[in-house]
Amino acid sequence: xxxxxxxxxxxxxxxxxxxxxxxxxxxxxxxxxxxxxxxxxxxxxxxxxxxxxxxxxxxxxxxxxxxxxxxxxxxxxxxxxxxxxxxxxxxxxxxxxxxxxxxxxxxxxxxxxxxxxxxxxxxxxxxxxxxxxxxxxxxxxxxxxxxxxxxxxxxxxxxxxxxxxxxxxxxxxxxxxxxxxxxxxxxxxxxxxxxxxxxxxxxxxxxxxxxxxxxxxxxxxxxxxxxxxxxxxxxxxxxxxxxxxxxxxxxxxxxxxxxxxxxxxxxxxxxxxxxxxxxxxxxxxxxxxxxxxxxxxxxxxxxxxxxxxxxxxxxxxxxxxxxxxxxxx
Numbered sequence: 001x002x003x004x005x006x007x008x009x010x011x012x013x014x015x016x017x018x019x020x021x022x023x024x025x026x027x028x029x030x031x032x033x034x035x036x037x038x039x040x041x042x043x044x045x046x047x048x049x050x051x052x053x054x055x056x057x058x059x060x061x062x063x064x065x066x067x068x069x070x071x072x073x074x075x076x077x078x079x080x081x082x083x084x085x086x087x088x089x090x091x092x093x094x095x096x097x098x099x100x101x102x103x104x105x106x107x108x109x110x111x112x113x114x115x116x117x118x119x120x121x122x123x124x125x126x127x128x129x130x131x132x133x134x135x136x137x138x139x140x141x142x143x144x145x146x147x148x149x150x151x152x153x154x155x156x157x158x159x160x161x162x163x164x165x166x167x168x169x170x171x172x173x174x175x176x177x178x179x180x181x182x183x184x185x186x187x188x189x190x191x192x193x194x195x196x197x198x199x200x201x202x203x204x205x206x207x208x209x210x211x212x213x214x215x216x217x218x219x220x221x222x223x224x225x226x227x228x229x230x231x232x233x234x235x236x237x238x239x240x241x242x243x244x245x246x247x248x249x250x251x252x253x254x255x256x257x258x259x260x261x262x263x264x265x266x267x268x269x270x271x272x273x274x275x276x277x278x279x280x281x282x283x284x285x286x287x288x289x290x291x292x293x294x295x296x297x298x299x300x301x302x303x304x305x306x307x308x309x310x311x312x313x314x315x316x317x318x319x320x321x322x323x324x325x326x327x328x329x
Contacts, residue, residue: 032067096120138163170193301324
């Protein structure tokens with residue numbers, strides 16, 4: 001009887017294992033594809049046989065996949081609009097879709113325009129030359145979220161255009177150069193976003209314009225560790241320059257170096273509980289820090305402000321000034 005029981009148990013276990021092996025879903029393996037200006041869209045998209053167009057490369061992607069672009073200028077090629085090829089989404093940062101320049105090769109395309117509900121996309125080591133594009137270099141619809149642009153460059157918008165513009169949430173621009181916009185470097189009217197470690201320079205208007213008329217949900221945005229210089233000289237005397245945070249609550253600007261602009265940092269337009277701290281602000285033509293009459297309960301702390309037209313102009317309600325080092329001409 002013991003032998004019969006053991007044989008029956010063994011048979012049951014084998015059956016379970018076999019059924020489990022048949023019915024259990026396979027774990028998807030992330031794929032890697034390549035595009036090169038010398039490739040062909042009839043190719044399989046491998047390193048040795050790359051696709052020719054970015055649109056073809058994007059069309060085969062799924063969550064977790066990576067598309068590498070090889071060296072070259074991809075003239076009039078975009079990610080997203082105005083192409084008809086939608087951009088697939090990732091499901092998390094650890095299972096994102098990545099579109100990147102290959103190794104240390106220089107890759108230039110026209111722009112990234114996401115007009116749907118895209119999410120969890122990473123763009124790495126890309127140069128966006130917006131001089132021949134539409135909507136500037138990067139444009140995000142308000143339903144887009146969790147987009148990261150890093151280690152890249154956005155430059156040369158057309159007259160009337162911004163370089164980086166849009167809304168949505170959880171947008172990140174990291175360690176990138178943003179320069180030579182016809183209007184603003186950034187025009188951001190979303191929330192919960194991070195702009196960290198960028199150099200933003202030589203833009204006609206504001207380097208960062210975090211604002212949306214009539215809205216109060218432009219909140220929880222962080223601008224930190226940026227170098228901001230040479231902005232605002234075609235944007236109107238005293239009304240443009242380094243950085244504007246406004247229109248929501250808990251927007252923060254800290255650890256930035258801001259110099260040689262028309263103006264430094266402005267807080268206003270219903271910005272509530274916004275913070276300006278640990279910035280070095282110098283040699284701006286007009287003010288270093290300006291708190292407007294509709295800036296509420298702003299915290300201005302531990303900034304070094306010197307050789308600006310004025311140091312800190314506070315017209316706000318409930319402003320807290322703490323340990324700022326001021327040195328004017």
